[in-house]
């Protein structure tokens with residue numbers, strides 16, 4: 001069996017979950033579900049990134065330990081993923097002992113290879129905030145960007161990773177492997193970044209202690225990014241699955257963290273003598289009516305409220321259809337409602353409802369054998385199979401939005417097939433019984449195929465369609481490419497509404 005490994009970033013446990021978290025995880029979930037459908041053994045990882053000074057300080061402000069502070073936030077993440085039908089195979093928390101063990105192991109390995117050394121870190125320090133800043137991060141008065149008080153230059157002993165040593169090897173790898181960083185715009189940015197020169201990276205701190213201790217020198221904790229990226233191999237090392245799933249097929253990340261994943265992480269892997277991931281995919285941001293979501297702007301869309309109002313599948317459909325992977329996308333409530341009404345309630349919902357209704361009314365819910373197909377019937381069948389094949393091609397090249405669109409194009413075709421063949425007229429004419437049976441069979445069979453193709457995007461809707469068709473819950477992608485799998489004399493169920501129309505106040 002072929003293996004496939006996909007990750008989302010591990011998310012920073014901030015109390016304000018927004019639809020952007022759900023967007024990234026939904027993309028990864030759709031890809032993971034598609035690969036399983038296509039016959040791969042899949043490992044899909046997500047998790048939470050819990051260390052660092054910011055978390056420690058937020059916890060202190062609430063008189064909590066860091067773990068007491070993050071536990072409920074991480075529970076909310078897990079709860080949200082359940083609500084969104086996310087099918088992750090593991091959830092990694094960087095505060096887990098299994099992770100600490102692996103981070104220390106990798107630190108040791110890189111240190112033993114001579115790529116970690118002790119030096120002195122000099123930085124601009126804001127004492128009230130306990131934060132280091134760089135020249136560039138300071139506010140317009142040269143003060144702390146958080147509290148706007150003066151900063152001072154301080155030095156502390158620290159460990160450094162020889163990132164500079166890997167600049168040439170990284171550049172060569174990126175240039176030799178066009179698929180390593182996607183999309184190309186991100187790839188070009190990283191090439192320019194490396195060409196400007198890489199400095200060694202400070203990878204330990206002594207000014208706080210919420211982190212993983214440096215092995216054999218516990219006054220230091222390991223820098224949060226060095227710790228965080230190692231999460232991608234922790235579950236594999238702990239379960240002896242490195243050989244099976246590493247290197248990862250896709251690290252899916254937001255564009256703002258592409259640099260950590262395409263420069264620091266690969267350099268660390270080179271230093272630890274491990275293979276590099278096959279692809280880092282930098283997706284765009286979700287904006288709300290054209291504006292980047294942020295707490296201060298008050299335009300954060302709460303995914304929990306959204307899923308409770310509209311259901312996970314409708315939101316998943318909207319995100320995956322509306323946003324071209326790699327580009328920024330717009331989230332708007334109005335556009336979501338329009339999609340639900342037009343595409344889900346009307347196009348898909350009506351197709352299922354009309355089909356089952358007619359099979360019930362004209363053939364007592366029984367599918368009769370198809371025979372003597374007309375040219376129209378034959379071309380409709382061919383279109384169903386072509387759609388499934390094109391769907392496979394698009395999904396294999398991670399063109400999710402286009403894949404959704406061709407399925408809906410076929411759904412539109414199926415609705416038109418009903419209008420063209422007019423089964424209600426055929427039913428009135430005894431000599432047209434065979435043609436009626438053909439049309440109804442073709443419609444039911446095309447719905448079976450649609451249920452397979454939408455299953456990576458809308459898993460619970462796919463199951464509802466199959467329940468109403470009374471067919472097996474288990475299909476593979478191959479089953480969408482062969483028309484005619486429904487048995488004749490199969491009895492279908494009765495139609496039930498898939499998506500209620502949403503009334504909009506004017």
Ligand SMILES: [Zn+2]
Pocket residue numbers: 126127128129144145146147148149
């Ligand atoms: Zn400050």
